Amino acid sequence: MLVRRADGVTVEPVTSEGAEGVTIQWLINEGDPGAEHFVMRRFEVVPGGHTPLHTHPWEHEVYVLAGRGVVATPDGDHAIAPGDVVLVAPRDVHQFRCTGDETLQFLCLIPAPESCG
Amino acid sequence: MLVRRADGVTVEPVTSEGAEGVTIQWLINEGDPGAEHFVMRRFEVVPGGHTPLHTHPWEHEVYVLAGRGVVATPDGDHAIAPGDVVLVAPRDVHQFRCTGDETLQFLCLIPAPESCG
Numbered sequence: 001m002l003v004r005r006a007d008g009v010t011v012e013p014v015t016s017e018g019a020e021g022v023t024i025q026w027l028i029n030e031g032d033p034g035a036e037h038f039v040m041r042r043f044e045v046v047p048g049g050h051t052p053l054h055t056h057p058w059e060h061e062v063y064v065l066a067g068r069g070v071v072a073t074p075d076g077d078h079a080i081a082p083g084d085v086v087l088v089a090p091r092d093v094h095q096f097r098c099t100g101d102e103t104l105q106f107l108c109l110i111p112a113p114e115s116c117g
Numbered sequence: 118m119l120v121r122r123a124d125g126v127t128v129e130p131v132t133s134e135g136a137e138g139v140t141i142q143w144l145i146n147e148g149d150p151g152a153e154h155f156v157m158r159r160f161e162v163v164p165g166g167h168t169p170l171h172t173h174p175w176e177h178e179v180y181v182l183a184g185r186g187v188v189a190t191p192d193g194d195h196a197i198a199p200g201d202v203v204l205v206a207p208r209d210v211h212q213f214r215c216t217g218d219e220t221l222q223f224l225c226l227i228p229a230p231e232s233c234g
Binding site for chain 1 (some may be wrong): 197
């Protein structure tokens, strides 16, 4: 059993190409006992910032905690607000943008790299 | 890509033996396209209520959204508040109790039954 205060977890800048004003915290990571199948990250995107517009072979399960934004896709933007859930399927092109005056904060869970193949 | 408002998801009472004042919403479930490895649920526990004190062979990854409570274990109680993360490892005995005046609300993700064996 692990109980961890999210605010105490190291905040790291996201430096991938196409990311602007984004930080990540690995709230539950692979080394944690029992986290064999999936891991939990918390992202923050400052007003005007965005994650990369990209795609990959794994899914995202997202829960919006604070702020306003959009999930951009090739088919258009979907508005997101606190309490919204986003399921990005494997290979979906996607980008999270903060469109409000407040930092956009969301959880984003992904499968653990070594699980499930 | 699926965008879903959590407040619109059906709220179901948890009727397992040992549960008291608990509801569950399946925010991302197995039938959703791309949710092959893990699923997302949101729980609410009213003041004085609790989930069952139990154990099972799969993990929980929890993020506390609102309220105050404890995770009870055979070794004692761990206080939880908004922004806290709990990793319940497989076979850990655990129970979530709402000890505050406000409903305890948390996300709890589990591996999808058909993934990972």
